[in-house]
Amino acid sequence: MNTNQDQPILRMENVSKVFGGVTALREVNLDVFQGDVLGIIGPNGSGKTTIVNSITGFISLTSGRIYFKGKNITGKKPHKIADMGVTRTFQIMRPYYSLPAYKNLVIPLFSPRAKRTGGWRGGGRLGDRKTIAIDILEEIGFERDSYIPFKTTSTLPTGYLKRLELARCLALQPEVIICDEIFSGLSMSEIASMVPLIERIQDDGITIVMIEHRLRELFQVANRVMVLNFGEKLVEGTPDEVMANEQVKEAYFGSEKIEEVMTYA
Amino acid sequence: MSSQTRRKERIDRGIKVRSEGLYALMSWREMAYLILPRFMLIAGLLCLPFLMPGMYWQRVISIVCIYAIVAISFDFLAHYVGLVCLGGAFFIGTGGYIAGIFNAYFGMPPVLTIPLAAIAGGAFCTLLLLPCLPLRGVYFAIVTLMYPLFMARIIEAFDIFGGTDGILGIDSFPSAFVEQYFVVGILLVFVFGLRRLVTTDMGLIFTAVMDNDQAVRASGINITYYKAMAVFIASAMGCLAGACLTHIYMWSGISQFALDFSILPIAATVIGGAGTLVGPVIGCLILVPVSELLRDFGTLRIVFYATILVAFILFRSDGIMAFAKRKYEQIERWTQI
Numbered sequence: 001m002n003t004n005q006d007q008p009i010l011r012m013e014n015v016s017k018v019f020g021g022v023t024a025l026r027e028v029n030l031d032v033f034q035g036d037v038l039g040i041i042g043p044n045g046s047g048k049t050t051i052v053n054s055i056t057g058f059i060s061l062t063s064g065r066i067y068f069k070g071k072n073i074t075g076k077k078p079h080k081i082a083d084m085g086v087t088r089t090f091q092i093m094r095p096y097y098s099l100p101a102y103k104n105l106v107i108p109l110f111s112p113r114a115k116r117t118g119g120w121r122g123g124g125r126l127g128d129r130k131t132i133a134i135d136i137l138e139e140i141g142f143e144r145d146s147y148i149p150f151k152t153t154s155t156l157p158t159g160y161l162k163r164l165e166l167a168r169c170l171a172l173q174p175e176v177i178i179c180d181e182i183f184s185g186l187s188m189s190e191i192a193s194m195v196p197l198i199e200r201i202q203d204d205g206i207t208i209v210m211i212e213h214r215l216r217e218l219f220q221v222a223n224r225v226m227v228l229n230f231g232e233k234l235v236e237g238t239p240d241e242v243m244a245n246e247q248v249k250e251a252y253f254g255s256e257k258i259e260e261v262m263t264y265a
Numbered sequence: 266m267s268s269q270t271r272r273k274e275r276i277d278r279g280i281k282v283r284s285e286g287l288y289a290l291m292s293w294r295e296m297a298y299l300i301l302p303r304f305m306l307i308a309g310l311l312c313l314p315f316l317m318p319g320m321y322w323q324r325v326i327s328i329v330c331i332y333a334i335v336a337i338s339f340d341f342l343a344h345y346v347g348l349v350c351l352g353g354a355f356f357i358g359t360g361g362y363i364a365g366i367f368n369a370y371f372g373m374p375p376v377l378t379i380p381l382a383a384i385a386g387g388a389f390c391t392l393l394l395l396p397c398l399p400l401r402g403v404y405f406a407i408v409t410l411m412y413p414l415f416m417a418r419i420i421e422a423f424d425i426f427g428g429t430d431g432i433l434g435i436d437s438f439p440s441a442f443v444e445q446y447f448v449v450g451i452l453l454v455f456v457f458g459l460r461r462l463v464t465t466d467m468g469l470i471f472t473a474v475m476d477n478d479q480a481v482r483a484s485g486i487n488i489t490y491y492k493a494m495a496v497f498i499a500s501a502m503g504c505l506a507g508a509c510l511t512h513i514y515m516w517s518g519i520s521q522f523a524l525d526f527s528i529l530p531i532a533a534t535v536i537g538g539a540g541t542l543v544g545p546v547i548g549c550l551i552l553v554p555v556s557e558l559l560r561d562f563g564t565l566r567i568v569f570y571a572t573i574l575v576a577f578i579l580f581r582s583d584g585i586m587a588f589a590k591r592k593y594e595q596i597e598r599w600t601q602i
Contacts, residue, residue, distance in 0.1 A: 056483065082485035090483070096476035099469065107473045108484035110466045129466060172485055 007070060009034045009207050010055065010086070010176055015064035017050050017231075024050040026231045027064070032176070037198070037208045039218045039239075042228030048211045049091060051228075052180045055209075056088045057081045068176075083113045085175035089165035089182055091211075097154040101142065104153060104164055105133035108171035120171050121204075133171070140167045141197065159190045166197070176207045183214040191217050219243070269602060276596045302593065306543065307453060314445040323441055327513055329553040330448035331357075334455055334506040336530035336537075336545030338499040344540035345463050346495040347475025349402065351527045352394070352409035356503020357510060358416055358522035360386040364508035365432035365517030375436055379508045386504025391497040398492045401478075410527065417522040431518025438512055448509050452546065455502055460542050462498075471495055529553070532570075536577045538584025547585050 008031035017025040024047045032038050040048050053059040055066055057078040065074045073081055082088075096104050109119045109129045120136050138144040140163045148160065156164070162182055169177045183191045191214060198221045202208060212218040219225070219239040227234040227248050235245045242248055282288070284299045310330075317323045335353040342350045364382040367373045373381070397408045420426055427433065438444035462468050470491050473481050478488050511517040530545065533552050538544030555573065559566035581588055 058479070058482075077487075078479075078482040079485050079487045082483055087485075088483055090480065094477045094480040094483075096473045096480065098476055099472060103469055104473075106466055106469050107481060107486065110470060111485040113485045168480065168484060 008032055008067075009036075009069055010209070011067040012051075012055070013065045013067070015051075015054060015066065016062045017047075017054055017059065018062045024231050025054070028228075028231070028233050030226060030233070030236075032207060032209060034207055035202070035205065036224060037202055037210065037222045039222035039225040040209065040211045040228060041213070041215065041218065041225060041242075042234075045230075046228040047231040048228055049180055050231075052088055052178050052209075052211060055081075055178060056086060079111075082172065082174075083111070085113070085172070086178070087169035087172050087174040087176070088178040089162075089169060089180055091180040091184070093158070093161040093165055095153040095156075095161055095164050097152070099153060100150050101153055101156060101160070101164060102130060102133040102137060102149045105136055105167055105171050106130060108168050109133060111172060113172050117173050120173050136167050136171055137164075139200075140164075140170065141193065158185050159187075162186060162194075163197075166201075170201070174206060176209065177201065178209040178211075180211050181213065182210065183212055183217055195220055271599045272602055274598050274600045276598075278594055278596060280594050303457075306456075306546075310449050310453060310546075311446075313449070314442070320441065323445060324513070325554060325557050327445055327448050327509070329549050330445075330452045331506045331510050331513075332526075332529055332533065332553050333452050333546040333549040334448075335503050335526060336533045336549050337452075337455055337459060337542050338502040339530045340534050340539060340542055340545045341459050341463070342495060342499045343534070345468065345475065346471045346492065347401070347478075348398075348492065348496065349406040350394075350409045350496070350499065351406050351531070352390070352412050352500075353503060353528075353530045354413035354522050354524055354526035355409065355416065356386070356390055356500045357507035357526040358413055358519075359390055359500075360504025360507025361511040361517040361521040362420075362426055362432070362507075363389075363504065364511045365435050366426060368435045368512070369432045375438060375512045379505060379512070382508035382511075383501045383505035386507070387497045387501030390500035390504065391493055394496050394500070395489075395493060398489055398496070410524075413522040413524065413527065417519045420519055427518070429519060431516055431520075433516060435511055435515045435517065437515045444509075444513060448506075451505065451509070456542060456546060459498075463542075467491075529556075532574050534584075535574065536581075536584060538586030538588075541584070541586040541590075544584050544586035551585075 010030075010032040012028055012030040015025055015028045016023070028051065040051060042048050050059070054061055057073070057076050057080070061074060065072055067073065068081070068084055068086055073084065073086070096107065106129045108114060109132060120132060134144060134149055137149045142149050142160065142163070148156070153161070153164070162185070166177070166179070166182065183194060186194070195217055198208065198210075202221070210218060210222060222239055224236065225239050225242045226236045227242060235242055235248050237245070280298045283291075283295050289295045289299050313326050314323055317326055335357060338356070339350060339353060342348045360382045363386045364375075364378040367378045367381055368375065393412060394409065397405055400408060421429055438447065463471065470481065470486060474488050474491055481488050507521060510521065529552060530549070533548030534545045535548070536551060537546065537548030552573075556566060556570065559569050562569070
């Protein structure tokens, strides 16, 4: 899968973040390659969301550097980083509640990046933003001929809002999408329908970093997994390697057998 | 016996559905549904100067329009961009002083000073408000409330621009007729212009900034730029109103930074209907004449004023415009259960 091994698309070098007296991240190194689906797992409070926030510029680092395609993006503003093609979803969904679902996507389609690159699949240069917004929604699982794309976002259920978060990233035609717990709060069937979606995004050549608690679905789509514990990188490897790792079993899964956790996760 | 025999029934007239998009072109009736309310506002405002008895009440019309411009700029910032700006007096004062300076010291005619005051004043206000833009909600409101006081004290302390006397000898409008139609025209342009702006893609970004600024940043959009743009639009409107005020009174002074200009527009927005952009105009059409009528009571008028405001908040908290819109779009009748 790693088509371009020599230069990572995203690289974290000795990234540390201290909140007051709490060390959220300690000397984390991470390479993400073009076309990867990288999973980041770890117990609550292990610094997963801090990684997302630090890559996308929502928080400043205490020390360390982050590179995107060889360019240093440390300390850049969030909108600059999104403009370069690194987008994120939020763990707690952040739609524009007073707007209908399709108008939520007009906003990313209006951004400088979408104007430059044409947005989703380059379509923004050709047509009306509202039409493209509905195209994206159809792709992401909003029924086109139903009234759902036109409903005010505050009336939509969680499953649609999670998809809308992903659609907001896709509208920018990004190079990297960082999903912060996109499966959390969804039912089993909703997650099952999200998995092909992730695979389709990957087929479009978009690199995905996924932060997840739902291990079974994550291990289905991810080709590499990193385990965080107390802000430190514990293990990194293929899903099979991570599952087999004794350290991971100790720290993350306790004494339970990993297969059991996978079953009940 | 708690048995109720009658209840109120609300039936939709279908105006909204039938007058949306291409459907509006189906018949004159649908077109009339769309055009008549707008026509009533335009015609009503244009007729007002003729209907007013005497110079005094004609002057009140100009003042109503000036307050209304400030009120719609407040409504736009608060309900479409999410910045609650109490700096109406700041805008009025800045615009007023700029127009006064250029007219009295440099001899420019009102034709030049008014647009100049709008653009330069808008830029000046935006520049001063720029450091406060990351603030949200009540914090932004408090900082903007400080600016008019700050400007007034600076002019007083350094004795610049005439100090406490203000700038005297400013040209007036050529005639009362020109004065009234100029402010009425500007007001109508701003009302319809802003209503148009908030439905464009840029207006959507303003709404998105209000709903969730972090998500807008994650979409690769610079929120500070769009907030500054919105503040520029609103402050340029306020400064234009201030410049008109200066030329109407032929004087600009510290009292243009008085908090009346911050507070009355907000009260008008509450009464007229927040987030409608027309409501504030209606609110000003009620509040400013009431305040003139109560002038005989001296400072006691604040009591009447507050009473009206509290009554509206209690009984019509969504404002006149929302009430009128409901009456327009629905038939209400009593039916037997």
